[in-house]
Amino acid sequence: MFLLQVLWWRTAASIGWTVLLSPVFITLTSFIASFDFLRPWTWLSSLLGILSGSVISGLSFHISCMTLLVTFMALLFAPHHSVRLVTPASRLQYILSVINMRRAVLYSTVTTGSALLGWQFASILTNSSLTYHSSELGSAVLNERHLFLVLFAGAVGLAFSTSFFMHNMNVIHFPIVQQAKYFRVRSCLLAMCVNSAMSSLKLLPYFFLAYYLILGQSMKDFTKFMFFCHEDPSSVVLNSIWGILNLSLAYQTWLCGCLTHILLSLPNLLHKVYHSEQFQFPIETNVEMYSNKCLHHALAADQHPHLLYLGHLDLYLLASQQPLRRTLIYNLTQLGGHALNWAQLSKVCLQRLEVLQQMLAAFNQRTIASAPLRQPSGGGNDLIVTDISHSAFMNGSTPGNESKSKPLTLSSKLRNLRFVKFFLDERPELSSRALFVDAQCHIWTVNALSHLASASFREDKYGVMQKSLASILEIMLLLQESLEKHLKLGLGSNGNLSRASSAVGCANTADCQTVHAAVKSALYRIVETFGKHLDSVELSTEQRRKIRMYVEYKE
């Protein structure tokens, strides 16, 4: 689709910056690595020597190799980013989602890539290669220290790629505060470095242990076999107690892991920053080329969640902060004087809210109906899942849901086993969670509508908005009612679910409560603006009564 170009460009830009930034990090790290506590002056002079260009040409091969590797891995990660937080329904599902085929390929590739990174970096660090020619033995000898670094880098790669999915690092969060990309990256860089250092440090002891126990010997044998080399009998073997208690090795290993982690996180960070940036869609256009690239197209792009989110973000921002673009919405078309822009936008928005409201109402209904059974996570869930997959809005949102029914069809005997149950039982809070997969969009929609409505009080010259005011209020009141019921039924509590995704400064942790709060504040915003004029809006008696409550601040 046309608008995907936007996303392509953004991915390309983020990778470009990765290419530019990676050498800097590699160089810096290698400097830090070569720092000599005992002879800082010598270090400084060698640093100057490098800067003068004689050594850097030696490093440049390694650096460019590493940059290439980083770019390759960034490209691998790119398609795994998503705007929707997918929560698997059961533990088994969760495990399956972590180790599915596509991801397993990614894990292995990233592990290998990281190991290669480690190889290059180790070459820089130790100024040697994996094997060297020993004059004593007269044959190639294994550099075990080098091997150790390579293996650790691989381990970091594996740890990173698994935690990438386990901790939902692939979810793109949209910042509440809009900032320039530079500032966002800058503010995140330090945190990223610290995070890398910490994770590298955490991994280190485990790796040492593993190397000591099994990994060391096997890998050494494997390498010796591969490279036709022997072990140096004079050097201390690393998978021994003495070999492990080597501080400089630990330091170098940590530094190597640190760099690998940074080089893996950096493209991830840049990708997220680029992709969560606002994109200003045209509201109307006379240019043929853009005729299907307007805001309302993005708002209706259900097949492309990312576009959908960008569209909604843009709508929200324009409604709340951009008066000039707002007037475009309130304007009439040149020909015929119709409020086409508003009609298209409001249609999409109202429909979105209506779908949510109806699903909520149906869900509440089912919950109430099945209440005496005391099975909040029971059969009702299947229904809602199928419902959701029917709805166009939710299409393709939860790939895990389709396969979910398969384990459920196993014989009930098997399912009742405690062990199996542990894996198959659905987490109760998830049933309603599915409704709020796109809660962020709904919040943006609600806010955008309320901002547009309240701005129309002064800005809307033609009364474009007035026509829809009743339906906006109506759907908001209905939604509010459904949400309240949902909360009262105890379905909307987020529990510890959002813990994983509660990254600071991000708004994606939306659930029932946040939507509820958003709708409420949106209603207050409208009521506040229109005041007594709301009496002239065509509403039913019941709705009028509810609006009264808002006017009197009793809600």
Place this chain on the structure above:
Amino acid sequence: MSDFSDLVQMSQQLIADTDVPRMKRNLQQINDSTLRLAARAPTGSQDNVDVKAAILLGSRGFDTGKVSQKLETLSSAKTFEPLEPVRDTDIQGFLRNERENALLAVIEQARKNTFEESERRHWDTMESEWEREKQKILNALVVSGQEPFDFSQESESVLGNSISMQGRSTLDSVEMAYSRQVYVYNDKVVQGGIKPSLVKLFSEVVAKSDDQNVQELWRMVEAMTDVPLSPSGSLVKARNSPNMQASFVQQAMKYLQQIYVQYLRNTVYSHLQQAQLGGIPGTFNLVRSFLNVHLQNVVIAGLEGGRIDGHPGWAVIYYCMRCGDLEAAQQAVNSVLQHLGDFPRYFLEYCSSEDGRLNTQSEREVRLLYRRSIRNCTDPFKKAVYCIIGKCDPRDDHSEVASSTEDYLWIKLGQVTFEDNDGSSDKLSLSQLQTLLLEEFGEAHFSAYQQPFLYFRILFLTGQFEAAVEFLSRIERLRCHAVHVAIALYELNLLLQPYTVQAQLLSKESAESKDDSLRRLNFARLIMMYTRKFSVTDPREALQYFYFLREKKTSQGDNLFTSCVSELVLETREFDMLLGQLAKDGSRRPGALDKFKLDTQGIIETVANDTESKGLYEDAVRLYDLAKKYDKVLSLCSKLLSEVVSQPPAPQSNKDRRKQLALSIAQRYKEVGAEANPAVSSTFHLLLDLTTFFDLYHGGKHEQAYKVIQELNLLPFKLQDVDNKVKAFQNFSHEIRQNLPDVLLTTMNIIYSQYKTTKGSATQSPLTRHMDGGKQTFINYLRVQARSLITFAGMLPFRLPGDTNARLVQLEVLMN
């Protein structure tokens, strides 16, 4: 129908089966033989009549002979003999004379009265019967034929019908949906819960259709029926009471205002560019924007009242009032206060008054002001506003302001006053308005048939529900809506109805009071007219509609529901489905009627009665059976059987069918142990036995038939029994007596044939010769029997057909 060739064929078929030799005759010969046969039949017409009278009266227990004797002995000669002259001094004689004179006079008077009375009753009955027939014919005509005037709709409705015709039902989809709601409603009523709102139910039906006009119609009905309902008491009084009239007017105005606001909105929204509505909701802005669109082309010269956002002040005030938003009007007034003179004061009073009236003093001032200056001013809006506030000059049409009929109606309704009319011509009462619209303007003025909904709306909004419904019901394609509006009104007790169901569809009770201008709608007739269309194909639905008539009485005082059901049953012949069905064990499986939890037995009985009086005896038997009227069942059965008892049996014949029916009834009653009058019951069983007897005889089983007749103890077979049997004969019912000649003849035939066989066998068979003595005894025995039959026939106080007697005697003679 068969023609002559068919007849010929049939007669040839008859001959083909038998061995009768063919005989050829020409027409003349046939004629001759017919005449001969006719001559042989009992000739005296007087005789015939006598016999018939004897049969008729005899069956009811009259002894014709005695009565005729008594009649002959009665002589008027004595009674009316001139009284013998009395002398002047004969006081005794004089008094007697006077007394007798008085007696005579009284008798004469009574006789005259009786004649008059019977004459009158006769005519009454004739008349009511004619009325009923006439009604039926009229209803049938309405259903079958289109009105002659709406040719344009004919093609349309035909098209509509052909599309929506589904299955065998004649109801189209809308009517079907309506009838479903009626069913829902009736169901709730029968269960005795809270009655749902019929208006709501019917509105749901049209909400699904895309006919804007009809939706609008129901919205209006909903608005107009939203009035405080009249407590029990005279509906006529309530409808004419100021309170109710005021609330009707209020609701009507509210409705008109609502649709006007909607109209303004639509206008504004379709001209957003010109309207410049702005973001602030409210009537004031709406009116302003509307004027931006509307008044652009209108010359505003001569409009007064300053300018509000460039629009003339009076116009803004008028339109705000037209929208029903007095607050907005107040806002307008406030913004051009200095241009309006005294008006703001009056307007404030108008807004704060509850009934929209100024106090007397102010009203007088306003009227004076109007007459003096405003009437001649150039601003039509100003005039209109003053007219509404002061309720003055109701004859002005305000045609410059009121561009549509709704506007006109709104202004007029706004001017209506409710206090007693003191005859002043410058006040308008609701009834005056009603008369004006219905009678003076009428259908022609509003070209009602071109725009039926408009005319309906005018009538309905002025509280003339009956006239409105009647008008709409005249249009074929809209009749179903009219009927259901009427039903909804009827259930809300808002529908005025005539005192008799025989009245015209729309009538006016002139006697009630002189200012009662309201029409009455014959609800029952409307329902019957509507249901006639589909009662044959959808009797269940029709039944639901008849249920609304359950509290009405026919002119004969019967329940209208019952009589409608009876007619429906007779017409559709869906006995089982409507009334229920008898199971084998005698229990009744409930039919559609049972859902209403009324007196089903009683209704079935009525239906049975009607069926019987129509002469459909076999159906009547079934119905009486359903109603558990065993006596009636048996007596009717007897009547049916007696007509066919002596006929030879044939499959699929009347006799066969009736026999089966009677047998099944007899068997069931025996099993269930149904109690019936013993006399009726015995007649019935005797007839059944006689049927068996004749069947055996016709089947050639003479011996068995002979045994049966002997066991029946009906006829004397010994001479000494004759007297007893003759006496016993007096107790037999008419049905038995009627068949007696046949029974006698048949028995005689059997005896004769036995006689013949006995005699014949004697001569042929040598074996029986030894038993000659026995044979002779038997022959004698048969002769005695024949003799006693003859004697019996002779002694009967019942004239047998001449040829029967002759045949009997002939046979008896042959045996000697």
